[in-house]
Amino acid sequence: MATTKLTSGVLDIDAPAVTDRICRRLAEIVVKDQRRRGVVVALSGGIDSSVCAALSVRAFGPGRVFGLLLPEKDSSSASEDQGRLVAEHLKIEHLKQDIAPTLEAIGCYRWRDEAISAVFPDYRKDWKSKIVIAGGVDGRFNYFRLVVQAPDGTRHEQRLEHKQYLQIVAATNFKQRIRKTIEYFHADRLHYAVVGTPNRLEYDQGFFVKNGDGSADVKPIAHLYKTQVYVLARYLGLPEAICTSKPTTDTYSLPQGQDEFYFALPYHKMDVALWAHNHGISAAELAGTLGVSVEQAGYIYQDIEKKRSTTRYLHSKAVLVDKVGEISPFA
Amino acid sequence: MNDIKSQVRKYILDNFLMGGDPDKVTDSVSFIEKGIIDSTGVLELVSFIQETYKIRVEDAEMIPENLDSLDKIEKYVRVKLA
Numbered sequence: 001m002a003t004t005k006l007t008s009g010v011l012d013i014d015a016p017a018v019t020d021r022i023c024r025r026l027a028e029i030v031v032k033d034q035r036r037r038g039v040v041v042a043l044s045g046g047i048d049s050s051v052c053a054a055l056s057v058r059a060f061g062p063g064r065v066f067g068l069l070l071p072e073k074d075s076s077s078a079s080e081d082q083g084r085l086v087a088e089h090l091k092i093e094h095l096k097q098d099i100a101p102t103l104e105a106i107g108c109y110r111w112r113d114e115a116i117s118a119v120f121p122d123y124r125k126d127w128k129s130k131i132v133i134a135g136g137v138d139g140r141f142n143y144f145r146l147v148v149q150a151p152d153g154t155r156h157e158q159r160l161e162h163k164q165y166l167q168i169v170a171a172t173n174f175k176q177r178i179r180k181t182i183e184y185f186h187a188d189r190l191h192y193a194v195v196g197t198p199n200r201l202e203y204d205q206g207f208f209v210k211n212g213d214g215s216a217d218v219k220p221i222a223h224l225y226k227t228q229v230y231v232l233a234r235y236l237g238l239p240e241a242i243c244t245s246k247p248t249t250d251t252y253s254l255p256q257g258q259d260e261f262y263f264a265l266p267y268h269k270m271d272v273a274l275w276a277h278n279h280g281i282s283a284a285e286l287a288g289t290l291g292v293s294v295e296q297a298g299y300i301y302q303d304i305e306k307k308r309s310t311t312r313y314l315h316s317k318a319v320l321v322d323k324v325g326e327i328s329p330f331a
Numbered sequence: 332m333n334d335i336k337s338q339v340r341k342y343i344l345d346n347f348l349m350g351g352d353p354d355k356v357t358d359s360v361s362f363i364e365k366g367i368i369d370s371t372g373v374l375e376l377v378s379f380i381q382e383t384y385k386i387r388v389e390d391a392e393m394i395p396e397n398l399d400s401l402d403k404i405e406k407y408v409r410v411k412l413a
Contacts, residue, residue, distance in 0.1 A: 140393045141373045159390060162374035306363075310370045 004279045006289050011227045011271060015235035018228070019058065022220050026059040029193075029218050033330040036193040036217070038064030040186050042179055043094070045082030047245055048197040048221060051229050054236040055220050056195060057090045066186055067094035070179045072103055074253040082241055089239055095186075099178050106178070112171035115164040120148050120156055127151065130252035131160070131168060132260045136303040137296065149254055172251050176212025193217035199226045201270055205304065206311020207262050214314060225271040265290075265300065273300045335384075335405045342379050347372055358401045373398065380404065386411045 004010075030036050038060050041053040056065045067087040071080045080096070087094035103109060109125075117123045128149045136142040144160045146168070160168070180194075187194045196216025198208055203222040208214035221229055226247070233243045247258040247267055263270045269290055276286045287297035340356050347368055348355065355367065362368040368376060376398065377388045386408065388397075397407040 134390065135393055140391070141395070141398065142370050143374060143377075143390070143393055160374075161378050162371065163378070165374060166371070306370060309366075 004281070006272070006276050006279075006281045006285050010275055010279075011225050013224075013228045013231055015231055018224070019055065019232065019235060022055050023059040026055065026218060026220055029330070030060070034193050034217055036187075036191055038066065038190065038192045039195045039218070040066045040068065040183050040190070040192050041195045041197070042068045042070055042183050043083035043086055044197075044250060045079035045086070045242075045245070046247060046250075047226075047229055047233055047242060048199050048202075049083075050086045050238050050242045051232050051236065052195050052197045052220055053086055053090055053092065054238055055232075057092060058236070062091045063093075064192075065090070065092045066190060066192060067092045068179075068183060068186065069094060069096040070099050070182060071096070072098065072100045072175060073109070074175075075250045076248075076255075079248075079250050082245065085239055086242060097182060099175070099182070102178050103174055106174055108171050108174035108178075112168050115167035115171065116146065116148065119146050119158055119160065119164050122150075123148055124150075128253035130254035130256040130260070131165070132256070133262055134159075136306065137265070137299055139295070139299040139302075142303070142306070147254060173209045173212055175251055176209035176214075180212050180215050187217075195220065196222070198222050199229050200224055201226050201263065201267060201274060204274060205263065205307045206314045207258070208314065210314045225275060226267040227271045273297075274304060277301050277304050335408050336401045338383060339376075339380070339401055339404050342376075342383075343367065346375065346379075356401065360401075361395075361399050363395065363399055380408065384408050384412060 026039075030039060039056045041049060041056055043049050043053060053065060053067060067083070067090075069080055069083045069087070071077075084094070084096075113123070113125065116129055123129075130147050132145050132147060134140075134143055134145055144165050145157055146160045146164070147155060147157045149155045183194045186192070194216045196213065196219040198213070198219060199221055200223055202208055203219070221232075224232070230243065249256045249258055249262075257266075259266045259270070265273065272289060273286060276289070283297040283301060284294050286300070287294045290297065290300075292300075336358060340353075343356055343362070344351070344353055355365065360367070362372075373393070377393065380386065381388055392407070395403075397403055
């Protein structure tokens with residue numbers, strides 16, 4: 001039963017208090033529990049990794065935070081520029097490693113292009129592509145559309161059959177997994193922990209790659225809605241370009257918003273919907289706030305649950321057949 | 332026309348339950364509610380239906396009313412084949 005009202009201030013936070021708590025917990029987790037000497041943060045140039053890096057600097061000092069810029073063929077140069085801007089702003093040691101040759105060698109682009117060519121036989125290496133989600137917010141089953149663009153700007157779009165969908169996603173997942181491999185190389189080299197940078201929307205809805213960006217030793221902002229992460233960015237004094245950056249996946253060669261690829265709505269509306277769902281707010285009340293029909297609000301709630309259910313596997317650690325009681329994780 | 336139900340049931344048993352309890356897949360049971368099929372499974376099921384019955388499942392037809400039980404699939408495929 002709803003005991004809470006959906007008002008405009010439900011996502012408001014006390015930024016100094018939230019920052020203090022995260023920094024205190026970061027120090028406890030990394031130093032006391034995990035016994036590491038600092039943290040590695042991969043800087044995508046987006047709001048989440050930038051805030052995580054800034055929080056890490058507050059928790060450990062700039063000398064104990066190592067930043068990584070890990071571009072590849074399809075990531076935008078603006079992302080790399082913004083990542084470097086944050087590293088320089090925070091005065092942390094950082095390193096750029098272009099992961100395109102590794103991805104090329106491991107077959108990332110080849111496997112992806114093979115699946116795209118099965119859908120669009122005219123597709124060539126110099127074409128751009130992306131995947132967009134459809135269906136769920138309209139009460140249909142979620143499915144994915146492949147969009148390709150020829151060098152002359154001509155666009156083609158088609159629904160993906162499951163085989164091609166899975167192969168394209170599996171191939172592009174190499175990007176997050178190779179990045180994580182490099183993050184752990186530097187973490188091992190420096191005896192540091194790896195920071196994972198999901199916000200609550202991403203964590204809750206399973207918007208991450210298992211053993212890729214989903215892998216980390218500590219996730220400082222996984223409990224914060226994206227709207228709240230933007231508030232922290234301002235409080236932490238991050239550069240304006242970061243505080244106003246738009247969420248993108250930066251994974252496909254065509255520009256792709258996170259809401260196109262995965263979420264039913266833009267993040268500020270998704271935040272409200274997720275909060276409302278978590279607090280037992282009725283679909284009718286959510287509909288009024290978002291300016292959608294009650295039916296659509298119901299579909300949004302259904303979509304949240306469907307994604308939780310489908311991505312539960314991503315959260316799961318390797319499961320033992322029988323318990324090994326002598327081994328316990330950190331509390 | 333019982334062929335449609337039995338073919339789809341066999342596909343679901345072989346691919347999603349993999350030797351699980353066949354009694355779980357009754358004619359009217361909701362695949363989604365019972366956790367028999369997830370979102371990716373729906374895409375697989377659509378590919379199977381398209382290939383088996385040589386029909387095109389349009390985007391607008393990807394709704395629970397057409398695909399979320401054996402009864403519904405049979406009805407949907409019959410209309411498409413008519």
